[in-house]
Amino acid sequence: MKYGIVAFPSKRLQDLANTYRKRYDSHYSKITPHITLKEAFEADDHEINRISQTVASIAQNYGPLAIHASRISSFFPTTNVIYFKIEPTEQLKNLHEDIQQQLNIGQPKHVFIPHITIAQDLTETEHGDIFGQLRMVGVDEQETIDRIHLVYQLEDGSWTTYETFRLTGAK
Amino acid sequence: MKYGIVAFPSKRLQDLANTYRKRYDSHYSKITPHITLKEAFEADDHEINRISQTVASIAQNYGPLAIHASRISSFFPTTNVIYFKIEPTEQLKNLHEDIQQQLNIGQPKHVFIPHITIAQDLTETEHGDIFGQLRMVGVDEQETIDRIHLVYQLEDGSWTTYETFRLTGAK
Numbered sequence: 001m002k003y004g005i006v007a008f009p010s011k012r013l014q015d016l017a018n019t020y021r022k023r024y025d026s027h028y029s030k031i032t033p034h035i036t037l038k039e040a041f042e043a044d045d046h047e048i049n050r051i052s053q054t055v056a057s058i059a060q061n062y063g064p065l066a067i068h069a070s071r072i073s074s075f076f077p078t079t080n081v082i083y084f085k086i087e088p089t090e091q092l093k094n095l096h097e098d099i100q101q102q103l104n105i106g107q108p109k110h111v112f113i114p115h116i117t118i119a120q121d122l123t124e125t126e127h128g129d130i131f132g133q134l135r136m137v138g139v140d141e142q143e144t145i146d147r148i149h150l151v152y153q154l155e156d157g158s159w160t161t162y163e164t165f166r167l168t169g170a171k
Numbered sequence: 172m173k174y175g176i177v178a179f180p181s182k183r184l185q186d187l188a189n190t191y192r193k194r195y196d197s198h199y200s201k202i203t204p205h206i207t208l209k210e211a212f213e214a215d216d217h218e219i220n221r222i223s224q225t226v227a228s229i230a231q232n233y234g235p236l237a238i239h240a241s242r243i244s245s246f247f248p249t250t251n252v253i254y255f256k257i258e259p260t261e262q263l264k265n266l267h268e269d270i271q272q273q274l275n276i277g278q279p280k281h282v283f284i285p286h287i288t289i290a291q292d293l294t295e296t297e298h299g300d301i302f303g304q305l306r307m308v309g310v311d312e313q314e315t316i317d318r319i320h321l322v323y324q325l326e327d328g329s330w331t332t333y334e335t336f337r338l339t340g341a342k
Contacts, residue, residue: 001182008331011172015326022327029200032331149332155186156193160179160203161320161332 002153003048003162005038005055005099006031007065007145009116016141017084017118024082024119024130031159033116035067035086037096037148041105048150051103052163055150058098059165064146065091069116072134080127083115084139094171173324174219174333176209176226176270177202178236178316180287187312188255188289195253195290195301202330204287206238206257208267208319212276219321222274223334226321229269230336235317236262240287243305251298254286255310265342 008014017033043051069084086092096112119130147166151159179185188204214222240255257263267283290301318337322330 011323011325011331014331018325018327018329029329032325032329147334152182154182154189154203156189158189158200158203160182160185161335163318164332164335 001043001045001048002040003043003051004036004040004151004153004159005148006034006036006151007148008032008034009067009069009145010143013069013116013141013143016139017116020082020118020134024122025117026121027117027157030157031151033118034149035114035116035145038099038103039109040153041103043105048162051105052150054102055099055148055163056165058095058102059148059167059169061098061169062091062095062167062171063169064144064167065095066144067092067114067142069139069141071138071140072118072131073115074127074131074135075113076127076131080120080122080124081117082119082122082127082131082134083117084141086114086116088112088114091171172214172216172219173211174214174222175207175211175322175324175330176319177205177207177322178319179203179205180238180240180316181314184240184255184287184312184314187310188287191253191289191305195293196288197292198288198328201328202322204289205320206285206287206316209270209274210280211324212274214276219333222276223321225273226270226319226334227336229266229273230319230338230340232269232340233262233266233338233342234340235315235338236266237315238263238285238313240310240312242309242311243289243302244286245298245302245306246284247298247302251291251293251295252288253290253293253298253302253305254288255312257285257287259283259285262342
């Protein structure tokens with residue numbers, strides 16, 4: 001089964017992201033807006049118990065995540081993904097690194113650039129038009145996220161939460 | 172904010188339900204297949220803490236839910252909803268009643284008939300055709316569900332998990 005680890009921002013910020021996603025994001029209906037902390041990986045029923053315990057112990061070390069969605073950016077030309085840039089704090093980088101090292105499942109495909117995707121699978125022309133508009137609108141939202149989620153994927157591509165972990169620590 | 176309490180069945184049973192839902196269920200993209208334990212209710216940030224604690228204490232009393240999706244049934248003529256009937260065990264009835272009484276938020280709109288919706292918002296003709304086909308196909312799946320989820324709704328109608336509760340008791 002395919003799992004991932006994400007942080008869902010507040011309803012307010014998810015609603016804002018969805019105003020764009022419903023028009024521009026091909027994954028709109030598969031999962032609600034989120035920050036990916038660990039990209040999709042394979043695990044069986046046995047492994048997921050160990051993984052779940054590891055994530056629980058990591059979550060106990062971290063306090064609520066202070067996040068700042070500071071502007072609308074794009075991964076172009078690597079991919080035509082447009083996103084809310086989340087300022088890469090030490091806290092986020094450390095959390096990402098702890099998850100990566102302690103789970104020890106595969107290498108990350110990319111450098112960790114915390115973000116909330118709002119558009120993807122656009123043609124180059126669409127990307128140019130839409131990014132041109134959205135970067136002018138921008139985003140500036142600050143909040144805290146007090147939990148992270150271990151999610152799994154169904155055959156149709158949609159994601160369901162397997163478990164939530166409150167961030168109850170001090171890091 | 173609007174909250175609800177649900178139990179997600181296994182990936183296997185969710186995938187099976189989705190083979191029908193993608194064609195026949197207007198809510199297909201809003202939430203993955205589930206058994207509703209408490210219908211949508213309003214709560215603010217303050218109330219949800221108390222509610223979350225109450226659900227946690229209930230979940231500690233119950234063991235994993237033994238469920239049996241035994242046939243494909245319909246709420247017609249009350250509504251044109253077609254569903255996997257989940258056999259109404261004492262365990263499910265007690266869990267539903269504990270949630271209802273201890274949360275004490277609104278009266279249930281219907282008698283509790285545990286089910287997984289696979290079709291809704293059909294015309295009467297569509298309902299007749301599709302139910303005629305599906306009741307012959309039927310369903311017969313048994314499994315256990317070891318956790319329940321408190322979920323909240325975004326403005327676009329989609330649901331995100333707020334918290335998961337493992338069923339770690341003996342009831």
